Amino acid sequence: MKRLAILGSTGSIGVSTLDVVEAFPDAFEVVALAAGSNLDLLEEQIRRMRPETVSVRDPEAAAELRRRTDGRCRVLHGDDGPLAVSTHDGVDLVVSALVGALGLVPTYEALGLGRDVALANKEALVVAGEHMTRQAADNNARILPVDSEHNALHQCLRGERTEEIRNLWLTASGGPFRRFTKEQFEGVTREQALDHPTWKMGPKITIDSATLMNKGLEVIEARWLFGIEAERIRVVVHPTSVVHSMVEFVDGSFKAQLGITDMRHPIQYALSYPDRWATQLPAFDPMAVGPLEFDRPDVERFPCLGLAFRALEAGGAATAVMNAANEVAVEAFLGGRVRFVEIPRVISAALERHASESASSLEELLRADRRARATAAEIIERGVGS
16 A cells, blocks of 8 residues: 655645545555645544644644544644655655645655655745756655646656657646736736636636646746756647647657546546556546637736746746745735736746845745745735836
8 A cells, every 4th residue: 555645635636635545445545644724624534534643734723633633643733744744654655735835845855755746736846846856866756747737748758758759738728818808807806817617726726827827837847847948848728628738749749648627637647656547537528529729828918927938947046936926926816915917017026136046955945935925025015016
């Protein structure tokens, strides 16, 4: 049995991961869970999975969970909790699904112990891709992508040689505003931005999808996951999300991975790798798909995508700065403190101030992250554009 630790167990990826685990009860043992503040769901997960160690966000939540669980597991809290979960004794595979930079250090330390990581935390590679991939290589650990697009690329690249790849193609649904004019973007509401046409995700990722920053983050991830330069990573808008991503080879051939829009598919692939297991999930029906539509992304209407390419080209701490400013700006939008069109403006201003900071160590990247967050918060407080 594979012994699992799950970072972000009460989020959408964590919940889907436990669905997969329960579908294969003889294959997995869940030994550690890290969550935020959803104690009701976490308590239920503890009853079902019987983990040895659990982490929550704050001491009050930890005290309440200890009362509810009556000593059935060790309960930790704070920043050290996710780290204790990812480095728990005897873990074979860490599912890294915390949202934001919070998952960075726990993921890095798990790789340092030679543990495979099923990665759904984009920020680990966006902030510190070079450090993460080096840590994995130095310790014979594997980074197995859970995001549907990178998981699709991973499947398409099985058995292929890197020198035969011309381009990687990441598909984007285009989000809810694919056909909006620049004028319509001025009035976008929180409710509109959270109404994704294809995927059901957490609020932060859903907003990133609406701005196309999600796709920009995925470009950066793909650069480090597959060792492909940015100029050979393409984005194509594909509204139905039937084709999850594609690889173009030097002879002009394309290989694509298709499937239903259910995150349990890529999660199962990552958990069972290098094997493939039969699944009871609904089958993909190619007869029911209809025409496949593809279009170019518009970086003028969706400037966040262009900012991601700009940060990747700049190197250093630029991608960490971009990611930190985006997290602050998205949180402010969800809280009604900035408008949708102001999200890329906050990011651009933070990049102007901090993109050239040093990135020679994980500690320096985390300092750049903190500075960028402070700058983004200052910009928002002062008024974007003032």
